[in-house]
Amino acid sequence: MKVAMIEDDIELAEILSEYLKKYGIEVENYEDPFIALSALRIAKDYDALILDLTLPGMDGLEILKKIREFSDLPIIISSARSDLSDKVIGLELGADDYLPKPYDPKELEARLKAITRRRAKPPKEPDLKIYKHRREIHFKNKPLPLTPAEFEVLSYLIEHPNQPIEREELLYTCENLSENASEKTIDVIISRIRHKLGEDPKNPRYILSVRGIGYKFVP
Amino acid sequence: MKVAMIEDDIELAEILSEYLKKYGIEVENYEDPFIALSALRIAKDYDALILDLTLPGMDGLEILKKIREFSDLPIIISSARSDLSDKVIGLELGADDYLPKPYDPKELEARLKAITRRRAKPPKEPDLKIYKHRREIHFKNKPLPLTPAEFEVLSYLIEHPNQPIEREELLYTCENLSENASEKTIDVIISRIRHKLGEDPKNPRYILSVRGIGYKFVP
DNA sequence: TCGCACCGTTAACCTTTTATTAATTTTTTA
DNA sequence: TAAAAAATTAATAAAAGGTTAACGGTGCGA
Numbered sequence: 159m160k161v162a163m164i165e166d167d168i169e170l171a172e173i174l175s176e177y178l179k180k181y182g183i184e185v186e187n188y189e190d191p192f193i194a195l196s197a198l199r200i201a202k203d204y205d206a207l208i209l210d211l212t213l214p215g216m217d218g219l220e221i222l223k224k225i226r227e228f229s230d231l232p233i234i235i236s237s238a239r240s241d242l243s244d245k246v247i248g249l250e251l252g253a254d255d256y257l258p259k260p261y262d263p264k265e266l267e268a269r270l271k272a273i274t275r276r277r278a279k280p281p282k283e284p285d286l287k288i289y290k291h292r293r294e295i296h297f298k299n300k301p302l303p304l305t306p307a308e309f310e311v312l313s314y315l316i317e318h319p320n321q322p323i324e325r326e327e328l329l330y331t332c333e334n335l336s337e338n339a340s341e342k343t344i345d346v347i348i349s350r351i352r353h354k355l356g357e358d359p360k361n362p363r364y365i366l367s368v369r370g371i372g373y374k375f376v377p
Numbered sequence: 378m379k380v381a382m383i384e385d386d387i388e389l390a391e392i393l394s395e396y397l398k399k400y401g402i403e404v405e406n407y408e409d410p411f412i413a414l415s416a417l418r419i420a421k422d423y424d425a426l427i428l429d430l431t432l433p434g435m436d437g438l439e440i441l442k443k444i445r446e447f448s449d450l451p452i453i454i455s456s457a458r459s460d461l462s463d464k465v466i467g468l469e470l471g472a473d474d475y476l477p478k479p480y481d482p483k484e485l486e487a488r489l490k491a492i493t494r495r496r497a498k499p500p501k502e503p504d505l506k507i508y509k510h511r512r513e514i515h516f517k518n519k520p521l522p523l524t525p526a527e528f529e530v531l532s533y534l535i536e537h538p539n540q541p542i543e544r545e546e547l548l549y550t551c552e553n554l555s556e557n558a559s560e561k562t563i564d565v566i567i568s569r570i571r572h573k574l575g576e577d578p579k580n581p582r583y584i585l586s587v588r589g590i591g592y593k594f595v596p
Numbered sequence: 597t598c599g600c601a602c603c604g605t606t607a608a609c610c611t612t613t614t615a616t617t618a619a620t621t622t623t624t625t626a
Numbered sequence: 627t628a629a630a631a632a633a634t635t636a637a638t639a640a641a642a643g644g645t646t647a648a649c650g651g652t653g654c655g656a
Contacts, residue, residue, distance in 0.1 A: 561632095564631095564632065564633070564634090565633090565634080565635095567632095567633090568632095568633060568634060568635090571633090572634095578633075578634090586631090586632065586633090588630095588631065588632080589630095589631080
């Protein structure tokens with residue numbers, strides 16, 4: 159797990175970072191909230207953000223608001239101010255949890271775990287699945303009726319997801335296609351597969367054509 | 378922390394070294410800048426370099442320039458000359474900080490800490506990234522829709538950053554361009570790429586034109 | 597063996613995409 | 627300021643992709 163932190167108290171940031179590292183949580187602290195802002199825009203691999211609201215000379219809630227404009231990253235806010243307005247406004251602006259300062263690092267760790275667990279969504283199973291031994295491809299849990307050539311072409315594409323495959327490569331690979339057949343053959347086969355998948359001709363979902371190259375499968 | 382130092386005043390070097398050691402900073406001084414140069418080429422475990430510009434019989438700025446050719450190590454320059462030209466030129470050549478002599482060791486320590494902390498920040502990933510196997514170029518983490526010719530031109534430019542590339546070279550290199558097409562073709566393609574990148578026409582950020590030559594990509 | 601169904605292949609035709617050229621405007625340089 | 631270079635726009639011809647129908651070879655069962 160990797161989390162971002164916006165905290166101007168470097169010593170505190172250091173301590174927390176050290177502690178969390180022991181539990182497999184990698185912390186990246188940003189002293190300057192504006193730098194943090196642009197970093198968060200780019201980096202997509204953070205699992206959460208710990209935001210200190212009591213930043214000097216600026217409103218931490220402002221930062222929170224700005225981040226929520228482009229990201230739904232889980233955010234834990236903390237504040238040294240004892241009044242509750244920070245908490246209320248913060249949660250209203252889209253923070254996911256609140257921790258009053260000072261707090262136990264252990265507490266922070268627990269909240270982080272909780273928040274990211276909540277966020278983790280179950281990986282949905284793919285629409286297209288190959289059953290090699292049966293020589294079947296299932297589409298949305300139902301077997302697709304395919305001719306041998308169609309089966310081989312689709313299999314090859316599925317086994318190389320997101321990679322544009324040249325027509326030539328398909329001709330070469332598939333047993334049921336003769337190497338010296340016209341590349342147009344592939345087009346016809348693809349057209350038929352698309353039809354069986356119920357693709358929208360204008361806007362295919364699974365098999366995209368890559369101009370000048372061939373086709374690619376996107377899961 | 379371990380830092381290199383290029384300083385011909387051995388006594389001063391000694392004093393600084395003694396002082397910094399108390400704060401856990403290990404100093405390695407090189408009297409001879411040329412020896413330093415080759416040492417820095419090899420050793421990769423320095424966290425910073427302290428470079429004295431007022432070296433006898435040679436230009437410290439020359440050394441700075443040479444180091445920047447192969448390393449992006451944080452460099453603090455210092456000078457006994459009171460005029461500001463050293464500072465300005467030094468920072469322009471890629472130094473990270475400047476300290477006028479004489480200075481307090483404490484000051485040096487603070488700058489070192491600051492500079493290495495600043496450096497620890499996550500290297501921001503480039504806006505434009507080529508995913509060769511996918512035949513895609515991503516711009517700010519999103520795939521850019523490009524025609525084959527556009528893709529090849531942009532790829533070539535990205536793969537030769539900061540180098541002005543002649544139109545002819547592009548025509549020659551790109552599969553989807555005919556060698557005997559007019560060089561104007563390139564201009565049109567560049568224009569379209571710029572448009573897709575949302576470049577400011579007056580002030581392009583990524584693809585600059587080099588008058589009389591062609592274009593260059595700056596990361 | 598005949599006929600039939602299956603399926604890879606090709607041909608023909610239509611649609612979409614795009615490299616290229618030409619024409620025009622804007623910017624830069626000498 | 628004039629000339630050269632680059633940017634932009636629009637138009638077009640060629641290429642690539644999509645689709646459909648028909649052909650022909652293979653194998654299987656009657």
